[in-house]
Amino acid sequence: MTRRQKTKINEINYQRVKQPSVALRTRNPEDAFLQLQRTIGNQAVGRFLQAKLNVNQPDDKYEKEADWAAEQVMRMPETASSNPSNGLLQPHRALALSPLGPTILARKKPDDIKAVHKALFVTSPIGESCKKWRDKATKASPKTTGEEMVDEFRKNLEEDIKKRPLSVVGEVTAKTSESEIDTIASEVNQKILKKFGGVIKTPLTDTEVQDRVKILAAEKTKDPEFIKQWLANKLNTWTTIGEYCIDEDDKRFQKVLNDILADESMAKSVRTLASRQSAFFEGEAASRTVHIHKGMEAAKAESTLIHELVHFYAHPDYRQWNAKMIVPRYINEGFAEFLAREVEGGSARSSYEDRYEFIRDKVAKHVSVDDIASAYFAGEVWKVENISKVAKELFGVREKEKKKAK
Numbered sequence: 285m286t287r288r289q290k291t292k293i294n295e296i297n298y299q300r301v302k303q304p305s306v307a308l309r310t311r312n313p314e315d316a317f318l319q320l321q322r323t324i325g326n327q328a329v330g331r332f333l334q335a336k337l338n339v340n341q342p343d344d345k346y347e348k349e350a351d352w353a354a355e356q357v358m359r360m361p362e363t364a365s366s367n368p369s370n371g372l373l374q375p376h377r378a379l380a381l382s383p384l385g386p387t388i389l390a391r392k393k394p395d396d397i398k399a400v401h402k403a404l405f406v407t408s409p410i411g412e413s414c415k416k417w418r419d420k421a422t423k424a425s426p427k428t429t430g431e432e433m434v435d436e437f438r439k440n441l442e443e444d445i446k447k448r449p450l451s452v453v454g455e456v457t458a459k460t461s462e463s464e465i466d467t468i469a470s471e472v473n474q475k476i477l478k479k480f481g482g483v484i485k486t487p488l489t490d491t492e493v494q495d496r497v498k499i500l501a502a503e504k505t506k507d508p509e510f511i512k513q514w515l516a517n518k519l520n521t522w523t524t525i526g527e528y529c530i531d532e533d534d535k536r537f538q539k540v541l542n543d544i545l546a547d548e549s550m551a552k553s554v555r556t557l558a559s560r561q562s563a564f565f566e567g568e569a570a571s572r573t574v575h576i577h578k579g580m581e582a583a584k585a586e587s588t589l590i591h592e593l594v595h596f597y598a599h600p601d602y603r604q605w606n607a608k609m610i611v612p613r614y615i616n617e618g619f620a621e622f623l624a625r626e627v628e629g630g631s632a633r634s635s636y637e638d639r640y641e642f643i644r645d646k647v648a649k650h651v652s653v654d655d656i657a658s659a660y661f662a663g664e665v666w667k668v669e670n671i672s673k674v675a676k677e678l679f680g681v682r683e684k685e686k687k688k689a690k
């Protein structure tokens with residue numbers, strides 16, 4: 285099995301795990317696929333390494349520049365109290381009392397809508413059954429599953445450092461300042477509003493956006509909780525733990541994390557790598573904040589922010605619809621990336637390629653970009669899919685509201 289397939293399966297298995305709370309849900313890694321993007325960093329670093337193998341030049345100006353470029357956007361759990369307006373898992377105010385399904389939904393060709401429904405709600409892009417966790421060593425398997433996970437992690441950590449030795453030494457050079465990130469954030473906001481302002485019901489002001497986009501503070505990355513979350517994300521990409529379908533809060537998962545952190549030879553590298561996380565975000569939609577590493581170049585920060593700001597504008601009804609899908613997180617990333625690429629400067633980031641292609645081939649082939657935008661930003665999900673129960677109910681709620689308003 286290739287690494288790529290494994291990672292895919294990890295993500296899919298996540299969707300199978302029961303998601304009992306917002307806190308648990310948001311703790312799962314969103315972007316496991318980004319791991320696949322771990323190239324050796326920029327070409328200069330590659331060339332430098334090559335040169336270093338041949339000639340030792342202690343004064344080389346690149347000597348101290350760290351290869352921090354972990355191409356990854358990481359999500360962190362929000363604190364439970366900070367997010368009373370998280371609409372995702374709260375029942376829609378009117379959904380509970382919506383016995384009547386809407387009658388007139390179809391505007392599209394039925395076959396197109398059926399195909400979209402099937403892709404989003406019925407067939408999983410990939411599927412695999414959950415493996416059984418082994419708590420006790422046996423003759424046939426002298427290690428517990430937990431111990432095996434620690435070993436897998438150690439192996440991948442060592443390989444990664446061998447490939448990118450600068451990832452754990454030297455200093456990270458600042459490439460983007462707090463004021464630059466503010467400028468980029470407001471530019472990105474304007475670009476999104478220029479493209480989708482027609483369907484975005486409550487646009488954020490540039491100041492509001494700036495308040496929610498920050499340079500990643502060094503202290504933040506030293507927080508033990510941050511490090512643990514970083515490690516949890518990594519564990520999902522560097523080991524096959526996802527194939528066991530256990531939640532990150534599960535004591536078996538937590539024990540693996542603690543065992544790794546208790547091993548100082550691994551923990552030291554983990555701390556350094558975590559401090560070089562390229563970007564991470566906390567919260568969902570309206571309560572989302574994004575932290576960008578100062579080592580990220582402005583152009584890259586821009587395309588990252590376009591994607592992230594598209595997440596800011598996800599309508600609560602869209603999110604409710606998304607939550608019922610077969611692989612919500614995967615598909616949500618697809619929608620966000622698909623729409624981000626419609627925005628000027630929303631250049632393709634290959635780390636999202638498969639999710640983007642899923643939306644392009646399974647959804648956009650059947651419905652227009654405008655309809656996808658209306659579903660995502662305005663919550664008019666029935667323009668994309670109107671067969672699922674949740675889509676019918678959301679449509680019914682809107683129709684009622686419309687009648688009331690008359």
Ligand SMILES: [Zn+2]
Pocket residue numbers: 314591592595617620
């Ligand atoms: Zn995303």
